[in-house]
Amino acid sequence: MTPELNPKPLLRVLAGERVDAPPMWLMRQAGRYLPEYRALRAEKGGFLELVSDSEAAAEVTLQPIRRFGFDGAILFSDILVVPHALGQDLWFEAGEGPRLAPRLVDHALESLTAAPERLDPVYGTVSRVAAALSPQVTFLGFAGSPWTNATYMVAGQGSRDQSETRRMAYGDPAAFQAIIDAIVAMTIDYLAKQIEAGVEAVQLFDSWAGSLSPSQFERWVIAPNAAIVAGLRARCPQARIIGFPKGAGGKLAAYARETGVDAIGLDETVDPAWAHRELPAGMPVQGNLDPLALIAGGDELRTAATRVVDALRDRPHIFNLGHGIQQDTPIAHVEQLIAIVRGTPAA
Numbered sequence: 001m002t003p004e005l006n007p008k009p010l011l012r013v014l015a016g017e018r019v020d021a022p023p024m025w026l027m028r029q030a031g032r033y034l035p036e037y038r039a040l041r042a043e044k045g046g047f048l049e050l051v052s053d054s055e056a057a058a059e060v061t062l063q064p065i066r067r068f069g070f071d072g073a074i075l076f077s078d079i080l081v082v083p084h085a086l087g088q089d090l091w092f093e094a095g096e097g098p099r100l101a102p103r104l105v106d107h108a109l110e111s112l113t114a115a116p117e118r119l120d121p122v123y124g125t126v127s128r129v130a131a132a133l134s135p136q137v138t139f140l141g142f143a144g145s146p147w148t149n150a151t152y153m154v155a156g157q158g159s160r161d162q163s164e165t166r167r168m169a170y171g172d173p174a175a176f177q178a179i180i181d182a183i184v185a186m187t188i189d190y191l192a193k194q195i196e197a198g199v200e201a202v203q204l205f206d207s208w209a210g211s212l213s214p215s216q217f218e219r220w221v222i223a224p225n226a227a228i229v230a231g232l233r234a235r236c237p238q239a240r241i242i243g244f245p246k247g248a249g250g251k252l253a254a255y256a257r258e259t260g261v262d263a264i265g266l267d268e269t270v271d272p273a274w275a276h277r278e279l280p281a282g283m284p285v286q287g288n289l290d291p292l293a294l295i296a297g298g299d300e301l302r303t304a305a306t307r308v309v310d311a312l313r314d315r316p317h318i319f320n321l322g323h324g325i326q327q328d329t330p331i332a333h334v335e336q337l338i339a340i341v342r343g344t345p346a347a
Contacts, residue, residue: 008071036067053121073140100152129198201240305341
């Protein structure tokens with residue numbers, strides 16, 4: 001199908017077409033700022049219970065599409081399902097976030113027994129959502145990038161500066177390379193099966209990419225993501241891939257050139273005018289409204305959103321936040337943002 005005939009504006013942009021009103025979706029759009037999500041989560045008992053329940057996860061994926069009519073539906077899941085499938089135990093501590101065990105700072109990768117069947121509920125979610133979406137909405141899958149997943153696998157939890165993982169990468173690069181390679185292989189299979197089940201594009205989240213020096217960024221961010229892109233395209237030639245290396249800053253251009261992704265996601269710290277100048281000509285860009293501007297609403301939101309749209313007007317652009325939507329975001333402000341981006345009267 002040619003871009004001109006594709007009824008899905010988000011896929012048209014990922015194919016390199018510039019459209020007048022950028023298609024939009026929001027990272028974490030299926031989540032805690034929605035009352036219908038909070039009600040379902042309370043009913044199911046927790047986050048992981050939702051992720052592992054295909055019917056419930058499909059419902060959560062569809063909730064923001066019903067409410068707001070976004071151009072993209074993002075699969076409801078979590079990046080840490082891949083470490084879980086590689087054999088680590090995964091749970092969430094109330095008020096503290098995810099935990100993985102055994103920590104690979106203390107145990108070798110070989111101590112884990114892979115359990116790829118733990119990903120089966122995700123494929124069930126994908127099938128249900130794909131059957132329910134309208135013809136205009138693009139279905140987005142995702143996975144965590146190897147560096148970010150490795151930081152959790154090594155330390156057993158998130159950390160402020162990823163120091164344990166960075167120390168391991170410097171101190172025992174061969175052992176760390178083995179961890180990265182295992183994540184790459186599992187991620188290729190995981191994303192390919194998402195696509196086979198009905199996903200149309202995928203995003204690679206590298207939430208902690210900004211913690212690395214330039215040489216380490218080349219080794220642990222660019223090279224593994226390039227391997228995933230190549231491996232996924234070998235299995236799914238039609239795959240459209242968005243790379244989101246949060247915090248990469250001036251290293252974004254190298255990431256764009258060397259990974260082979262179709263589009264680059266910008267976090268909120270990147271000047272979109274700079275990105276337009278420095279990224280490869282014609283490459284689709286996604287982003288990058290500050291999530292706190294969305295909380296502010298009003299004139300501040302209008303100014304910030306308009307600046308992003310104007311800066312990226314001359315290249316293919318998917319409007320999004322620079323990171324995930326905050327749980328205290330007012331519903332009315334999301335409605336205001338949609339009206340600003342689409343040039344329609346606010347409700």
